[in-house]
Amino acid sequence: MREVLEEWRPIVDGEIERLLPRAINETYLSEFFGPASYEYDPDSLQRALSVPIWNLLDRGGKRWRAIVFLLLIDGFGEDPHDYLPYACIPEILHNGTIIVDDVEDGATMRRGQPALHHIKGTDVALNAGNAMYFLPLKIITHNPADLSAETRLSAYEMLMHELNRTHLGQGMDICWHNKQEIDITEQEYLEMCACKTGCLGRIVAQLATIVTGQDESVQQTAAKFTELMSVAFQIGDDILDVETSNEDGGSFGKGAGNDIREGKKTLMAIHAANHAPPEKVARMEEILWADDNTPEEIETVVDLFYETGSVEYAREQAQMISKSARENLAELDLDPVVTEQLSEFTQFVIERNA
Amino acid sequence: MREVLEEWRPIVDGEIERLLPRAINETYLSEFFGPASYEYDPDSLQRALSVPIWNLLDRGGKRWRAIVFLLLIDGFGEDPHDYLPYACIPEILHNGTIIVDDVEDGATMRRGQPALHHIKGTDVALNAGNAMYFLPLKIITHNPADLSAETRLSAYEMLMHELNRTHLGQGMDICWHNKQEIDITEQEYLEMCACKTGCLGRIVAQLATIVTGQDESVQQTAAKFTELMSVAFQIGDDILDVETSNEDGGSFGKGAGNDIREGKKTLMAIHAANHAPPEKVARMEEILWADDNTPEEIETVVDLFYETGSVEYAREQAQMISKSARENLAELDLDPVVTEQLSEFTQFVIERNA
Known part of the structure; x- marks a missing residue:
């Protein structure tokens, strides 16, 4: 069972990184979120989203929600690799709720380090946490597995x-x-x-x-x-x-x-x-x-x-x-x-x- | 134009109240959010959602987002009354963002009164604000205008x-x-x-x-x-x-x-x-x-x-x-x-x- 975790975790993290790269640029923003009306500021968006979100994700977490999803896909007789982006949906949502809950509960620590809002500020942490409620839902619109x-x-x-x-x-x-x-x-x-x-x-x-x-x-x-x-x-x-x-x-x-x-x-x-x-x-x-x-x-x-x-x-x-x-x-x-x-x-x- | 505002505002507020009553009970919770797995605590949910949200809504706001929606419906030749619940979607979303933004910005005042998180606590305010991001989206599932x-x-x-x-x-x-x-x-x-x-x-x-x-x-x-x-x-x-x-x-x-x-x-x-x-x-x-x-x-x-x-x-x-x-x-x-x-x-x- 540990092997399953060890096998899938890096694959899941690779997929999350495809959905939210560590380095954000104009091309990613236009492709993932749609073209700007005027002009995006990719540097600020990297500091607002990518940096805080990866700060939390890099602290660990077993990604068991993504892995249970992939095992169920396997159990239903389909290839889990075809549904990787969907596996990230509950994982990103979960980590978003962690950030928001920590602000709500006034938590000081998370995964052995100071809670994200203590490092990045309540404003950045909260906006990043809330962005994680919507970012994964965009995957369904992008429709990677060609669903009806x-x-x-x-x-x-x-x-x-x-x-x-x-x-x-x-x-x-x-x-x-x-x-x-x-x-x-x-x-x-x-x-x-x-x-x-x-x-x-x-x-x-x-x-x-x-x-x-x-x-x-x-x-x-x-x-x-x-x-x-x-x-x-x-x-x-x-x-x-x-x-x-x-x-x-x-x-x-x-x-x-x-x-x-x-x-x-x-x-x-x-x-x-x-x-x-x-x-x-x-x-x-x-x-x-x-x-x-x-x-x-x-x-x-x-x-x-x-x-x-x-x-x-x-x-x-x-x-x-x-x-x-x-x-x-x-x-x-x-x-x-x-x-x-x-x-x-x-x-x-x-x-x-x- | 003021007449349009004055005509529609109470109608919009009545509709929001239908979607989120001031007094929450078990029947409303089961009907709007689906049956409990075990047992809801309606009193707590009234204090967690209804009370803080109405505290903000009762302070005013012109509901212009709902009214512009209704005018557009009229302009497209349909009866605005048939789409009232949908008019509430942007209005509830907007007021949700206000609550969350005020926490993020560390705002002290809102519509002439202390910002909601100063009255109800950051935890209650934030959860209510975030709930307002999802509550209105449920309307589309309930499908009041029988859409395809x-x-x-x-x-x-x-x-x-x-x-x-x-x-x-x-x-x-x-x-x-x-x-x-x-x-x-x-x-x-x-x-x-x-x-x-x-x-x-x-x-x-x-x-x-x-x-x-x-x-x-x-x-x-x-x-x-x-x-x-x-x-x-x-x-x-x-x-x-x-x-x-x-x-x-x-x-x-x-x-x-x-x-x-x-x-x-x-x-x-x-x-x-x-x-x-x-x-x-x-x-x-x-x-x-x-x-x-x-x-x-x-x-x-x-x-x-x-x-x-x-x-x-x-x-x-x-x-x-x-x-x-x-x-x-x-x-x-x-x-x-x-x-x-x-x-x-x-x-x-x-x-x-x-």
Whole structure:
């Protein structure tokens, strides 16, 4: 499975570089975005788009969204190389949301380096992040795999559907964050994950089904597979933040124990609020909503998560959701080798170490 | 012409309210964005989207983008009422860009009140602004005027084209802003306006031609009309900022002399840099790039703009571009009454007082 990652990652990056070169000139701008009305300033556009975007991409990231897309194409019996530009769509969108989310969350670190807006300024980072919401959608108009008008319309409508719901997910997350009270249900938390993280996963799978002309039912099953995979991934991410909270913060990109420091309402926090004695819940909330926390305070909350069985509960939920994801995958009835690769991938994504 | 504005504005606002109600509930969310995977949190989504967006919309704005769209529909011989939801697309997009631009520019005021991110927080404002980039595009999927698949695809492809170029415009503007040197040409300045402001104008006109099934050549002429109108509008806006710089700052939404305070490279600044003696240019640049300015410093730059004929030059350019806009309008050969209304509108938009 690591071989799959290692095989495809440079190919995906090469394709992203074709879509957004490190060095931008007038010819690229005219060909990709259409001719200027007056005259482009390629130097400024290189500093505004190419430099900040590659600054983030060069920090790493596994490109698993692109690679799951390519494996699905393979599984549907088509040649992944024919659809490479489409593989970049969810990858560029994802990295765009990272830049914007970091501004929204006031994040300081990303992939072990200062968040992009701390290096390039909020204006440049934000505009680059937002440009990444639209740049990849232009690929469908360029139509590299010679898709029919109906197919391209389906792709656009699917993308608009999912990108709208992405903003619902982020909206819920932000509002909960700003409200100093745990009054949300587990179902609402899962919805937030399904929207905020799951919709990008859904884009991966649905784009693969749409460009290869699969039935609506296959599209829905594939979407469910990657949505559930993403939700499980998010819960896994939350658990990882707790597990590594006592270790060297630098080893986990964003700094561990961060969710507690930020007062994030994770599945563990919701579960603990429902299962701990009132005075312990009160103390946990005090710590969650404080502007700053001592390492001891972080530990108090982590201990409570373990005492109430909340970490274990979250892990069980992630595993159940992951199992359900693999059931949807099995239902797609792809080539066994590809199914095995995607299944391993699902496990890997959820159980990964940073 | 004011009657046209007064007649349509409440109708447009009513339609926006149908698309994004002030009170959000589960039924609306399921119908507009599709059913939840688990369970939406309507209260949070009201606070995340509806409240901040209506906070901005209720401050005013003439909705001229929606109204120009409706007049064009009328001019093409169709009933504007049949296309009301589409009229909201450029209007919602425009207000979304306002929220995002204000975060990017670090603006403090908007339409006479604190910028939205100062009231609602950067996270809520930014997510609401970005949601406004995608919410209106969902209208095309909902397909209220029963358009063909080809027509909807054309609409999406046009929107992706223009929204990409919008980010090129903003990218150039930001980079120039951050670079303390006037080394751009007038053609590059006009391109920035054509992208940043003009593309939204182009959306207005092209959406009207696409939904009513006009020829490609009509689409291009109409797009040029509103692009040029928008560029002239932008230059008019720059002039207004200089003209009102000695008056009560509060009378002009953003605070007058603001462009100088922000170090904006306007057509006047470029012209003055090319026509003033070197020592005066050096002093102007010193003032433009300073973190803060005294009223006397603002006046020094304003005086230089007048001495070098730069204000007059910008006004001439705006009038030439506006004339060219009206020539494109005439070429559309619409009903004379509508042509007259749109022509008055163009004048009004450019020569308006705040």
